[in-house]
Amino acid sequence: MSSALIADLRARGLLFQLAGEEALPGWLDGGMRTLYCGFDPTADSLHIGSLVPLLTLQRFQRAGHRPIALVGGATGLIGDPSFKAQERQLNTPEVIAGWVDRIRDQVSRFIDFDAGPHSALVVNNLDWTQGMDVLTFLRDIGKHFSVNAMVQKESVRQRIEREGAGISYTEFSYMILQALDFAELAGRHDCTLQLGGSDQWGNITAGIDLARRLHGKQVFGLTLPLITKADGTKFGKTESGTIWLDPARTSPYAFYQFWLGAADADVYRFLRFFTFLDVAEIEALERADAGRQGRPEAQGVLAREVTRLVHGDEGLAAAERITRCLFEGDLAMLSAEDFAQLRLDGLPASALDRATLPGSLTQALVEAGMAKSGKQVKDALGSGAVLVNGQPLSWEDNADPAGCFAAARALHGRFYLVRLGKKKYHLFEAP
RNA sequence: GGAGGGGUUCCCGAGUGGCCAAAGGGAUCAGACUGUAAAUCUGACGCGAAAGCUUCGGUGGUUCGAAUCCACCCCCCUCCA
Numbered sequence: 017m018s019s020a021l022i023a024d025l026r027a028r029g030l031l032f033q034l035a036g037e038e039a040l041p042g043w044l045d046g047g048m049r050t051l052y053c054g055f056d057p058t059a060d061s062l063h064i065g066s067l068v069p070l071l072t073l074q075r076f077q078r079a080g081h082r083p084i085a086l087v088g089g090a091t092g093l094i095g096d097p098s099f100k101a102q103e104r105q106l107n108t109p110e111v112i113a114g115w116v117d118r119i120r121d122q123v124s125r126f127i128d129f130d131a132g133p134h135s136a137l138v139v140n141n142l143d144w145t146q147g148m149d150v151l152t153f154l155r156d157i158g159k160h161f162s163v164n165a166m167v168q169k170e171s172v173r174q175r176i177e178r179e180g181a182g183i184s185y186t187e188f189s190y191m192i193l194q195a196l197d198f199a200e201l202a203g204r205h206d207c208t209l210q211l212g213g214s215d216q217w218g219n220i221t222a223g224i225d226l227a228r229r230l231h232g233k234q235v236f237g238l239t240l241p242l243i244t245k246a247d248g249t250k251f252g253k254t255e256s257g258t259i260w261l262d263p264a265r266t267s268p269y270a271f272y273q274f275w276l277g278a279a280d281a282d283v284y285r286f287l288r289f290f291t292f293l294d295v296a297e298i299e300a301l302e303r304a305d306a307g308r309q310g311r312p313e314a315q316g317v318l319a320r321e322v323t324r325l326v327h328g329d330e331g332l333a334a335a336e337r338i339t340r341c342l343f344e345g346d347l348a349m350l351s352a353e354d355f356a357q358l359r360l361d362g363l364p365a366s367a368l369d370r371a372t373l374p375g376s377l378t379q380a381l382v383e384a385g386m387a388k389s390g391k392q393v394k395d396a397l398g399s400g401a402v403l404v405n406g407q408p409l410s411w412e413d414n415a416d417p418a419g420c421f422a423a424a425r426a427l428h429g430r431f432y433l434v435r436l437g438k439k440k441y442h443l444f445e446a447p
Numbered sequence: 448g449g450a451g452g453g454g455u456u457c458c459c460g461a462g463u464g465g466c467c468a469a470a471g472g473g474a475u476c477a478g479a480c481u482g483u484a485a486a487u488c489u490g491a492c493g494c495g496a497a498a499g500c501u502u503c504g505g506u507g508g509u510u511c512g513a514a515u516c517c518a519c520c521c522c523c524c525u526c527c528a
């Protein structure tokens with residue numbers, strides 16, 4: 017049934033560590049198994065860092081197993097210290113509860129709830145922790161943990177040993193809560209495998225120990241690699257910040273563009289991590305690209321596949337429509353309807369009132385969110401990197417926003433597509 | 448409670464009375480080169496179109512002048528009790 021799954025995960029580079037390596041493939045082959053991965057609410061949306069575990073849950077489900085997505089309504093109240101340099105600020109229970117709802121909906125889109133016996137579940141660890149009193153926790157759970165062992169965990173070591181850091185008892189207790197989750201799910205749902213990022217190893221093994229002590233059960237753990245970029249910069253961030261899964265935070269267009277911009281040195285690895293394409297297919301694509309002149313096709317495939325997974329066919333269509341218009345088409349070819357569609361598709365846009373324009377172009381573009389400061393716009397103007405409907409502006413135009421947005425310059429009498437640099441676009445629409 | 452160390456611009460990290468809007472590195476932005484890639488090179492990088500304005504945990508003070516000195520307060524770390 018699925019030692020093939022393990023082989024596939026390995027071929028994709030998705031296996032970082034395995035707890036119970038000898039027994040796990042056989043265990044998975046022996047029947048439908050239940051596995052889980054936790055997602056803590058640290059914001060009202062997950063970001064692409066959570067995509068790898070989400071898709072891995074789906075890979076297991078496709079292989080005939082039953083996935084549980086756990087939303088950390090309880091653990092989110094505490095904060096995971098694993099490999100975090102500093103103690104984190106606590107959010108109020110109300111805020112966390114709101115985030116839990118959002119995250120629950122989000123994770124639900126990545127697993128199938130209508131798959132017969134291996135239909136997915138979503139659970140919230142608040143359900144079995146909020147009713148537990150302190151003494152029960154300390155006597156029944158805490159007694160199974162050795163502080164000596166806990167302080168040895170790599171994940172909290174720097175917080176304990178490093179000068180200038182430190183860790184509160186609250187955060188230190190986090191791993192006990194997560195261990196309790198695993199033990200609880202092992203008891204409730206016969207869950208025998210936990211997935212997580214490589215930073216979760218310490219928490220996962222703590223859970224494995226607790227499940228054995230509490231239920232006498234052997235359970236397994238699997239960690240996924242940290243996604244890195246070849247150039248050493250952090251994966252998942254761009255100039256405009258984190259890439260979120262929520263379309264209201266990161267539009268499908270921006271999302272698509274993010275993947276399209278993947279470096280050659282990363283893209284084939286990303287295809288293995290973030291898509292369901294066969295490893296053989298990806299290898300074939302890599303070979304084909306190597307023999308091709310100029311631009312490889314891999315980035316396009318990656319952007320298409322991942323955008324479809326996260327935003328569906330419609331989101332993908334919108335993203336591709338915008339991309340075609342901005343990077344491949346001729347602006348003059350666009351109809352008024354096309355412009356309206358671009359706005360609907362999620363191209364950054366705002367209304368423009370010619371009567372109340374600010375005193376300078378820098379201010380206008382900063383207000384529209386195209387740049388963080390006027391200096392950046394100034395710099396771009398100086399190098400001819402600001403274009404209105406395809407016409408470059410110069411530094412002299414800065415004091416004359418009315419001229420820049422003159423009616424004569426508008427397309428279809430009201431649209432101004434402003435480009436700053438190579439990739440930043442903003443659509444202004446006059447009434 | 449006691450002793451010591453520390454809080455600098457997004458991050459790391461120099462700076463101990465004027466030459467400091469504050470070294471250096473990273474990240475980021477723009478340009479050149481390209482393939483909406485990487486590497487490399489160039490410029491920018493507190494805010495402001497500019498004049499100028501506001502920063503170095505907080506509040507006061509000393510001084511012609513303070514990130515730098517003093518007082519008090521807040522927060523963090525280490526060791527001791």
